[in-house]
Amino acid sequence: MYRCQLCNRVSRPGERATKVVMERRPTEYPSRGKAQRARSGRRAKSHDDPGGAGYEIAREAIACAACAEEQLAKEAAQADALGI
């Protein structure tokens, strides 16, 4: 059992919890030399990881099914607005 962090309702026993993303932040990942290792036969080869930019989760909440659905719809609308 858990308490939904969006509506503060206590769940019924056995009710599934869903983790929803409340906030994301843009982030950059630096390149890492020789981070990827691959073997072909007996020879090991390493490749550089180019790094890049993306989004990481800044805040997460445990939600009941109804709130999770609502939050998902909200996030989809937000993503459309941002063009992600």
Ligand SMILES: [Zn+2]
């Ligand atoms: Zn809820």
